Amino acid sequence: MSRKSPMSLKSLWSFMSLMSVVLLSQAVPAPAQDIPSPTPKRVKELQNLRFGMFICWSFSTFSGKEWTPGVTDVALFNPTGCDTEQWVKTAKEAGMGYILFLTKHHDGFCLWDTKTTDRKVTKSPLGRDVLRELRRNCDKHGIKLALYFSLGEFDDNRLYHPGGYTPEMQKAQLEELCTQYGPIEFYWMDCAQGNGGLDRKEITAWVKRFQPDCFVGFNGGGAGDLRAGEMGRPGKVPPPYLVGEFTYPILPSHEGGAMWFYSLPKHDSLCLPAENIYADYLGAVKYGNIFSLDAGPDYAGRIRDVDVRTLRKVGQYIRGELKLPPPPPPPLSRGKSARASSTWKSLPGFDAAKAFDGDPATRWGAAEESRSGWLQVDLGGKTRIRRAVIDEGSWDRVRRFELQVGEEGNWKTAAKGEKIGANLELKFGPVETRYVRLNILEANEVPTILSFDLYGE
Secondary structure, eight states: OOOOOOOOHHHHHHHHHHHHHHHHTTSOOOOGGGOOOOOHHHHHHHHTTOEEEEEOOSHHHHHSSSSOOOOOOGGGOOOSOOOHHHHHHHHHHTTOOEEEEEEEOTTOOBSSOOSSOSOBGGGSSSOSOHHHHHHHHHHHHTOEEEEEEESSOOGGGGGTSTTOSOHHHHHHHHHHHHHHSOOOSEEEEEOBTBOTTSOHHHHHHHHHHHOTTOEEEEETOSSSSEEEEETOOOOOOOTTOSEEEEEEESSOOOSSSOSSSOOOGGGTTOOOOHHHHHHHHHHHHHHTOEEEEEOOOOTTSSOOHHHHHHHHHHHHHHHTSSOOOOOOOOOTTTTOEEEESOOOOSSSOOSGGGGGSOOTTOOEEOOTTOSOEEEEEEEEEEEEEEEEEEEOTTOOOEEEEEEEEEOTTOOEEEEEESOOOSSEEEEEEEEEEEEEEEEEEEESSOOEESEEEEEOO
16 A cells, blocks of 8 residues: 655645746736727837847757757756846947847747746756846846747647646746836737737737736737837838837858857858848838847857947947948849739739839749749840849748840840849849849749849949
8 A cells, every 4th residue: 555755845846836827827917908008108219219139049049940849958058158248238339229038939948037937047057047137237238128928839848837838827927027027118929839828919918917018019910019020121010000120130041050049150250231230220210110130149148249240330320430332323123114923912012023122121922832933024125234133031942043034935044043042142244135034943932032133233
């Protein structure tokens, strides 16, 4: 006959922690119609922040992958240091008004000292509450704080959370963030792994229960007052949103490694040009957007040297300490008549002309389910060209293409390649032609092109 052993202190603590989560969940958020709406003053305050640093630092920093499921030991997160003051000082030098910090990615690893789980930074070899340190340094240097939060987690996190990641745990985590880390300017809610059991209006109401002046945005929309723009560009804010945000990584498209997180040491020299970043900053100012530029800390917990140099230069442009060179003449293809093999139909605004309109917020997209296609421009008469710049942005879908000149039934290949990515420059010829076609022979997803520019020199 077996005898039950008394409850251990560890088991008792786990039971009490679970009960505290359940008790926290009993409060019912305000009905959706009572969700506080930011005042015009608060809208202007957020817009005036203009530019911020998105900090992505988690398991993916050390796995070399964008998403890192299946981690059973938090010791994977093992930086040699953590310098949140360097992050904040770099943001200040760049003319930034805020830091957007990743508190939890889809792997469930929390970058603050949560009481809801042991999958947290204070249980890792680092053993420090990174968010608390960041809050302190933001206050010290006059930088505002915003938070990224993944609403859902990978299914394998059921191994670590009895019963899975529940709405009660989600609410308890958000309550901790709202009540223990000072005023939060906005939340960037990531829905890539679902909503975590609550609908988006409930989540918005829950956050505003604790911080009524805080903005909330979801990648994919559906609720909130902030338009969160993953891999976005400046542009007008569609109703009912009050402020538009856009974000992308400072790392350009590359082979292997992550983009939103620190990639690999072999990519330490890769960085977007300061002039490109400054151009999008000016777009943010023009449209009243806020621009969250992602710069993931490295294994030492510091922003890369190349990012620091680039961001300092952006700050010099913003403060007028550096002047941009005169803009080059517009491409010969700008605003010219265009057509394509097909166009994305589910949403309007992806026609061929969008690749030639000079607007970084628009693009051509081929038909749903297509994995090839062509994009053609009519230069209006025989024109001498010798260079093309094609921008796929960070979509990185094209796997084989040809740049063709001539006309229907008589196309000649001027250049070809296996990858486009961001701002691919092709030199050829010179050739005289009226029609130029980008023939995408193979792609791993629906082909989409931000811009297709042709030059005579």
